[in-house]
Amino acid sequence: MFKRYIVTLLIVTAALGIIYQQYQTYLANPWTRDGQVRAHVIQITPRVTGQIINMLVADNAHVKQGDLLFEIDPSIYQVNLNKGIASQKQAEALLAKAKNEAHRAVNLEKLTPGAQSELTLNNLQNAIETAQANVLLAKAQVNEATLNLKYTQVTAPTDGYITNLNYRVGSQVIANSPVVALIDESSFWVEGFFKETDLNDVNIHNKVQVTLLMHDDEILEGEVQSIGYGIAKSDGSTGNSLLPNVNPSFQWIRLAQRIPVKIRLSALPPKLQLRVGMTASVKIVKS
CATH class of the missing domain: 1.10.287 (Helix Hairpins)
Structure with missing residues (x-):
């Protein structure tokens, strides 16, 4: 019986030790699963009004800067x-x-x-x-x-990917009204949302490890490019009847806010294609 207690005590002690070690690692290297792949999205907006007479691009196609996308009458x-x-x-x-x-x-x-x-x-x-x-x-x-x-000839302003194209030949486009989105292929970054309490001693250029949910077997290297200076508040925003919205809260609980941290990725594997909105886990390695 005494031997069983000793074994149980050793197992519990080992588990507590592992938990403590993981907690110390977390404190030294903040980690979050609340990360997303982002990129600059350019709204392709014709400058004149008219009917599309020639469509030279398909949805989700890759285009080069200067490629003709479509032509207006x-x-x-x-x-x-x-x-x-x-x-x-x-x-x-x-x-x-x-x-x-x-x-x-x-x-x-x-x-x-x-x-x-x-x-x-x-x-x-x-x-x-x-x-x-x-x-x-x-x-x-x-x-x-x-x-x-x-x-009347609408071209691609940069290299990238056409997405959400719903117009066809014969569609009417209006000047200064966006028609389709173009994702700039050279502008991808990862944005991780960290608790404010995790960002102590986090600095620009700290090394970062990123794991994508779609490619969880590969660790991407990067560095902290910038840390957000502000987030929108929910309490006090205008609601129905022009009254302020105030979320109920418990006095004994203080929730840490999430601050966006922008991550610049290093060289990517040749066959890995980033896509806007991908889920990512982000770990900051404090120097």
């Missing part, structure tokens, strides 16, 4: 450009006419002093300046029409 913008060019030529012709009239009046005044009144000469000079302004306006309209025609 350019016919109306080509017409506007033609109108602008015609208006510019007309303005230039009126400018040439105003200059000729002013030149003729000035020469006539030189040959026969007093033949032209000072008011007439001033009006002719004002006509030249007005015509010059009209030429500048016409050129600006041509430039605007040229840009709008160019904007």
Whole structure:
């Protein structure tokens, strides 16, 4: 009987020792399972309104910077450009006419002093300046029409992955209204949410070990890039009837808030593809 107590005591002591060791390791190297893969998401937004006449990309496709994604019907913008060019030529012709009239009046005044009144000469000079302004306006309209025609071809601003594409040929797109998301493939990072009590002595450039739920057999190396300076509060936000929302809490329990820590990953395995929203476990190795 005494031997059984000794064995049980040894087992309990060993278990407590292991627990204490793991707790000390946790204190030295904060760890959380509340981590996610993030990346910069660019909203592909056309600058002109029109109907899609050509779709050159598929959903979840990889694209390179400058690749043509889709084309908007350019016919109306080509017409506007033609109108602008015609208006510019007309303005230039009126400018040439105003200059000729002013030149003729000035020469006539030189040959026969007093033949032209000072008011007439001033009006002719004002006509030249007005015509010059009209030429500048016409050129600006041509430039605007040229840009709008160019904007009918929507290209990828960076290398990345198209996602959530629901538009097809014949769909109508509206200027300045996002159409599809493009995930910048060079901007992936991991964001871990640590309890505020775990971030004592955590510094920028501390080494980090990341394990993805989808690839739990591989440990990714990285470092702390930044630590968040603030989080949104829930208590006091406006609720129904413009009254503040206040969450019930127990006076004897103080819950530690979660602070976001941004992790820059080092070189990734060749076949590992990061995806926004992946779940990750993050361990910070304090130096």
